[in-house]
Amino acid sequence: MKLADAETSMQKAVEATQRAFNTIRTGRANASLLDRVQVEYYGTPTPLKSLANINTPDASTIMIQPYDKTSLNQIEKAISLSDIGLTPSNDGQLIRLNIPPLTSDRRKEFVKMAAKFAEEGKVSVRNVRRDAVDSVRKQEKNSEISEDEAKDLQDQIQKLTDKYTAKIDELLAEKEKDITTV
Template sequence: MDLEASMRKSVDATQRTFNTIRTGRANPSLLDKISVEYYGAETPLKSLATISTPDSSTIQIQPFDASSINVIEKAIATSDLGLTCNNDGRSIRINIPPLTEDRRKDLCKLASKYAEEGKVALRNIRRDAIDRVKKQEKEAELSEDQSRDEQDKVQKLTDKFITLIDKHLAEKEADILKV
């Protein structure tokens, strides 16, 4: 498997996780982690409804099946997002209240946690790649110098992607702290 592609996937996954963290304005990706019990199966919310943001402080959910509106509302209410739904019988509107300073700090800590998880994934990929290089050296497929060069390349690539995660984290923290 291509090392750079694996690391890029890890960074992309971390970026998607960042998108589920709430900022001061409405964003449909806030609801990406929500699953709804629909006809006995856990179904992602975005498979059951159209999610839009009519303005910067409102998320609107338009279910494809009107009978699912109550289970969607229940799933959002029981999630850890702390959002309150307004149900008019045809759609659900969620007003995104402004964040308090304490809540902003908590969300920054959560973003840091997600960034650290992304870095751990990158380090695991690095460890596997270095193990492969050492195995090749042991089996005399690579010389000691070639092995060292390959390990240095792996480390430089890892450093590049860790820097990228740090950059995404700084952007997300700035977004969260912006009032």
């Protein structure tokens, strides 16, 4: 495994963590809350965003306008069964989701969820580090690189790991601030 490959993999772990953070409610309407919602459409689980136009007309409302009006009830059911904790209101043309202000208990729950996502991201980064270090040790064992080169590469891999775990910590701090701001 090359150093550039390790860095790319670590960057992808950070991006995945950011996407996970986007699915956590902060008390403001955000279309990315619905990213994980899958709708049973003609017997196939389909991402909601590929079945409907999703927009936020104001800070406390998400509007979902299906491209196919017959899928309205399936979309409503999928949102009700999802873990986002919002109740859809269907007027026959579109679905509205009203985002209620978060209670302090709910905010604490979301902060814990964000911390869990951050830890998963850090584990991914550390797994990349482990694979890269194993690769370096294998190269050293096969006499492809010297002991000094192996040591230098391992130090560089550790610096990358520290850099990307720090990025995840920054994202977490930002998300916690978003969640706890009333």
